[in-house]
Amino acid sequence: MPFADNDGVKIHYHTTGSGPSIVLMHGFMGDIGSWYKLGYPDTLSPNHTVITVDARGHGESDKPYDPMDYIDKTMATDVIAVLDDMDIKKSHYFGFSMGSRIGFELAAHYQKRFISFILGGQTPGIRNEHGNESTKKRIALFEKGSEEVARVMSRSRKEYDSYLEPTLNGDIKAYIAKTKAIAMREDISQHLLDLEVPCLIYAGEEDLLSHDSAEEHAAKMPTAQFVTLPGLNHMESIARTDLVFPIINKFLNEFSKT
Numbered sequence: 001m002p003f004a005d006n007d008g009v010k011i012h013y014h015t016t017g018s019g020p021s022i023v024l025m026h027g028f029m030g031d032i033g034s035w036y037k038l039g040y041p042d043t044l045s046p047n048h049t050v051i052t053v054d055a056r057g058h059g060e061s062d063k064p065y066d067p068m069d070y071i072d073k074t075m076a077t078d079v080i081a082v083l084d085d086m087d088i089k090k091s092h093y094f095g096f097s098m099g100s101r102i103g104f105e106l107a108a109h110y111q112k113r114f115i116s117f118i119l120g121g122q123t124p125g126i127r128n129e130h131g132n133e134s135t136k137k138r139i140a141l142f143e144k145g146s147e148e149v150a151r152v153m154s155r156s157r158k159e160y161d162s163y164l165e166p167t168l169n170g171d172i173k174a175y176i177a178k179t180k181a182i183a184m185r186e187d188i189s190q191h192l193l194d195l196e197v198p199c200l201i202y203a204g205e206e207d208l209l210s211h212d213s214a215e216e217h218a219a220k221m222p223t224a225q226f227v228t229l230p231g232l233n234h235m236e237s238i239a240r241t242d243l244v245f246p247i248i249n250k251f252l253n254e255f256s257k258t
Contacts, residue, residue: 003061004078004085009069011078012060013053013085017045020115021088022252023079024052027097027121027238028182029167029175031059037162038238040094043245048092048252053082055098057174058166065173070181072188076105083113092252094118096238097209098178101185107199108191116255117199118248121237123213124189127182130208135183142176159239189217192224199224200251202244204232 003010014032022044026034032052035041041050054061056078057070064070079102083091092115095103100122107117108124127135141149150168153160160167201218203211205228218226227247229237238244 002085004081006078006081009056009062009064009078011053011056011062011082013051013082015049015051015086016041017048017050019048020092021049021051021083021086022092022094023082024050025055025079025093025095025099025102026053026058027099027163028178029058029170030096030163031166033059034162034166038241040241043241043249044252051082051086051091053079055102057178058170063171063174065177067177067180067184070178072101072105072181072185073109075102076109079106080110080113089113090115092116092118092255094248095120095122097121097234098182104188104192107195107197108188111195111197114197116197116251118251119199119201119214120244121203121207121210121214121234123210124187124192124217125213126187127185128209128213132183134209135179138179139176142172142179146172157235159233159235162239163235189220192217192221195221195223197223198251198255200227200248201225202227202229202237202247204229204234204237206232207234207237209234 003012024035032054035052044050057063093103100119103117103119104124203214215226218224
């Protein structure tokens, strides 16, 4: 399996299908396999070259332990490194949660490398109170060790199934470093006010982390459209493929030209 090199950090990726490329970037504590378990590559590969990426700190990619190595803008350059490794000039991009935040950074700083963006379950704004509390709880849990993480995750609801294995088998030190980086997240919405690339932003109606902020910022982005998934929480907005697939396929069909 191929790796791209980004200033000494190896980023693992996988490709399948043919046609215009689309990068899939998972959420925190997921990996390439999370997409496959939910069927996204199988759904998209008949019309696209699907590039699934293990974010740094996840899967088979390198796992530094310095929080500064996990700043969103730095992680965005990992995606550019993958595109450069494949000699791809322009691609679609689909990110969920952490992957969506990386997508906002790409839209802000590298929009000329992309055909369109699909950004789910995230906002370009700052973390809200719910997000900050989640960050504190997450670090406290990780610091208790892998056995406690496993005990807590054993009670997870069904929508977490595709993330369960990488969470239990992941590098906790890397997860702590990324969580600390999330706590330093800044508002980048001002860099998206002149976005020219088509952008679909969506979130579950019950997603306390992102829905209201994402909707607010999408309204200020000239090429963005916002879609609410009624009744869904954060993880359901990637796991409920019966609702997500039709939305992303419709969007991609409109912007499938390279």
